[in-house]
Amino acid sequence: MxxxxxxxxxxxxxxxxxAQITAFAQETDKPTVNAQACVLYCVDDGKVYFSINGNKKMKPASTTKLMTSLITLEYADSADKVVTFTKDMTAEGSSMYLKVGEKVKLSDLAAGMMMASGNDAANAAAISIAGSAEKFSELMNNRAAVIGMKNTHFVTPSGLDDENHYSTAYDMALLMSYALENESFAKLTSQKSVTVQFSEPQSKRTTYVNHNRLLSMYEYCTGGKTGYTMAAGRCLVSSAKKDGLTFVCVTLNDRNDWNDHIALYNYGFSQLACVExxxxxxxxxxxxxxxxxxxxxxxxxxxxxxxxxxxxxxxxxxxxxxxxxxxxxxxxxxxxxxxxxxxxxxxxxxxxxxxxxxxxxxxxxxxxxxxxxxxxxxxxx
CATH class of the missing domain: 2.60.410.10 (D-Ala-D-Ala carboxypeptidase, C-terminal domain)
Structure with a gap:
């Protein structure tokens, strides 16, 4: 030698x-989006690749429940206690249809938020965890600061309109990206439906269907949350993963949100690739x-x-x-x-x-x- x-x-x-990747034109024209505000955010490098009014403060409606459900799941992971639904937990709007005296676990309340967009579930979790919706909103705002959501302020756990309750498309993209790191959240948001077994009455078993139709419309969708109020319009936060690359898309006040999300994802996946x-x-x-x-x-x-x-x-x-x-x-x-x-x-x-x-x-x-x-x-x- x-x-x-x-x-x-x-x-x-x-x-x-x-990996087999669907061929796209490399000089793809940017899509036309109907949203008043939107962001296409790449989770893998933390960069924005498409934005319209991304930092404009707007009403997020029930996409707020991304934060509420995340905090709820964190508490459930350490102690999934049984919550008794009380009269002060009731709320107007979309509902999990809980009745006074019924009992469910914290994790079931998170499912009720993410599937049925239950305002009652959000209130029940907030009061059970923090003692009141007001104190729970402090937890939400503290976490928003940790995430870096600089133009966000939460007042209600459900997302019902309040002049002091606002966020931005960019901040909501940061929230979704952060939440996906939680395994319980990532699993829940990807489900098309969840069946809840009530603790009381034990005979009650209800299946809740996810309002996020993108899970069925777009094969690469991995989760998300819908939202709507008259003032906020249609809001949607979603995520998609293809060939190792993950995007989060946010549209606020968008009457054509489903199609806009698909167009934005197709644009993103045609422009970028992930190297493992x-x-x-x-x-x-x-x-x-x-x-x-x-x-x-x-x-x-x-x-x-x-x-x-x-x-x-x-x-x-x-x-x-x-x-x-x-x-x-x-x-x-x-x-x-x-x-x-x-x-x-x-x-x-x-x-x-x-x-x-x-x-x-x-x-x-x-x-x-x-x-x-x-x-x-x-x-x-």
Missing amino acids: KKILSVIVVVVVTLTQT CDDSDYYLEIPCAGGDDEKISVTGTKGKNIVVPFAKKENVARTVYADNFLYAPVKDGDIVGRIEYTLDGKTLASTNLTAVEYSNTQNKNKSIWTKIKDFFTYGKE
């Missing part, structure tokens, strides 16, 4: 398109000098996905940087290299190469001169 002279091994691989930076299945062995083992096993890691122009997905280069050999000791988890993803000479992301076993213990009896000799002669026959 020849003496090893170089210290870096570089392997460049141009990514090929592994998952190198967890990458494996190699690197010679190791100065230890008990001749080679050390190295594996890749998983990084965050990157978003690139659709037309340039196949131009993304994947470059592996690793030493020709290692020197003991090498511990399990030690970073010994990296894999970089670049496009047009710009590094977009990188993942680490790590040792996967503790298999090299340096021989402490070796002199410094022996170690130096090992360094320069390792691999020579």
Whole structure:
């Protein structure tokens, strides 16, 4: 074997398109949207790719229940207590049709909000969790601040109109993106219907159908929430995922919301592509000098996905940087290299190469001169 002279091994691989993607024209015209305000937001890179009055304060109607149901599910995940419906929990408008004295779990109230858009369910959850709708709205506004919803103020848990109850298309996109990180919420919002088994009366079992028709109209839709009042008009927040890429779409006061969401998603998916930076299945062995083992096993890691122009997905280069050999000791988890993803000479992301076993213990009896000799002669026959 020849003496090893170089210290870096570089392997460049141009990514090929592994997922079957429907062909779209790359110079797609932007869609015409009827909404007074709208936003198309990419969850994967946190950027807006289409906006009309995205930061205009408007009435969000029942899309408010995205926040109410999220907080409710968080409480239910820790303690899914049974709630007794009382007279002060009643509300006008859309309803889960709860009756005074009936008992359901917190998670059932969240289902009633997300499926039937129940104002009674929202009030019941708010009063049960915080003691009153007013105190619950404080929880909502505190969470909005955490999310970064700078132009939002909640007053009611249901979304019924109030002059001080407002949000923006952009803020609601941030909320939906944030909420999707909660597994319970993501599962609930994707359901076309949910059957609730009442705790009291135990004989009552009701199936609630999701008002979000986009789940049936658009194959890539993963969830969302409808809303409507006379003052707010038709409101819709939805999400869609295709080939690893996730968008959130928000339209406020839009009489053609279903079709507008589909048009916006088609536009987004025709312009962008997702490159998955998952190198967890990458494996190699690197010679190791100065230890008990001749080679050390190295594996890749998983990084965050990157978003690139659709037309340039196949131009993304994947470059592996690793030493020709290692020197003991090498511990399990030690970073010994990296894999970089670049496009047009710009590094977009990188993942680490790590040792996967503790298999090299340096021989402490070796002199410094022996170690130096090992360094320069390792691999020579």
